[in-house]
Amino acid sequence: MNLKEIGLAIKERRGVLGVSQRAVSELSGVSVNTLVAVERGEGNPQLFTLLDILDTIGLQLDLTPKKMYYEIEANNNEKQQ
Amino acid sequence: MNLKEIGLAIKERRGVLGVSQRAVSELSGVSVNTLVAVERGEGNPQLFTLLDILDTIGLQLDLTPKKMYYEIEANNNEKQQ
DNA sequence: CAAAAAATCACAATATATTGCGATTTTATT
DNA sequence: AATAAAATCGCAATATATTGTGATTTTTTG
Numbered sequence: 001m002n003l004k005e006i007g008l009a010i011k012e013r014r015g016v017l018g019v020s021q022r023a024v025s026e027l028s029g030v031s032v033n034t035l036v037a038v039e040r041g042e043g044n045p046q047l048f049t050l051l052d053i054l055d056t057i058g059l060q061l062d063l064t065p066k067k068m069y070y071e072i073e074a075n076n077n078e079k080q081q
Numbered sequence: 082m083n084l085k086e087i088g089l090a091i092k093e094r095r096g097v098l099g100v101s102q103r104a105v106s107e108l109s110g111v112s113v114n115t116l117v118a119v120e121r122g123e124g125n126p127q128l129f130t131l132l133d134i135l136d137t138i139g140l141q142l143d144l145t146p147k148k149m150y151y152e153i154e155a156n157n158n159e160k161q162q
Numbered sequence: 163c164a165a166a167a168a169a170t171c172a173c174a175a176t177a178t179a180t181t182g183c184g185a186t187t188t189t190a191t192t
Numbered sequence: 193a194a195t196a197a198a199a200t201c202g203c204a205a206t207a208t209a210t211t212g213t214g215a216t217t218t219t220t221t222g
Binding site: 001002003006009044045046047048050051054055058059060061062063064065066 | 082083084087090125126127128129131132135136139140141142143144145146147
Binding site for chain 4: 101102103113114117120121127
């Protein structure tokens with residue numbers, strides 16, 4: 001996911017929860033200005049800023065291998081260990 | 082995931098790939114200093130910095146609902162739409 | 163349509179991430 | 193143990209995110 005997709009996900013999630021930017025701002029401690037920028041896919045938030053927002057609206061961040069690498073990894077697994 | 086876990090995942094992934102910090106730094110355009118900080122769970126990288134690193138080592142970022150919320154959502158789904 | 167709420171914008175001040183450089187420490191290799 | 197490679201650290205300079213304030217626009221509500 002890139003910033004644009006992340007911003008959309010946050011906005012959508014906020015919509016599902018039915019909570020305003022102001023509320024998320026106050027609960028997360030992130031300013032409304034910053035929240036607006038993130039939701040719009042602008043700016044370049046610091047990780048903690050993003051994590052604070054995500055945590056507030058019940059989302060978490062995960063890391064997964066890119067799809068591109070799945071097959072390669074699947075092949076390697078047979079030879080490894 | 083928090084910064085510490087993210088840092089560990091990056092370090093582990095780099096180990097699996099068998100590539101040095103210097104190499105990842107040059108490929109990603111992120112300075113070694115910053116990479117060191119991220120891997121050690123220190124600092125507070127900007128999202129693009131993190132994405133550049135992840136992209137270089139074949140990891141991607143995903144957002145998922147926190148487990149805590151699964152049940153609530155399952156209930157709501159019946160009423161929605 | 164009018165009023166209220168929510169979202170967006172502009173801007174200056176402040177906080178903080180990022181970088182390059184060189185040095186140092188730790189780890190791997192022979 | 194000696195050498196080389198990799199990882200870590202310190203620091204000053206620079207770039208950039210964050211914030212609060214107040215205004216403006218957009219959307220919702222009655």
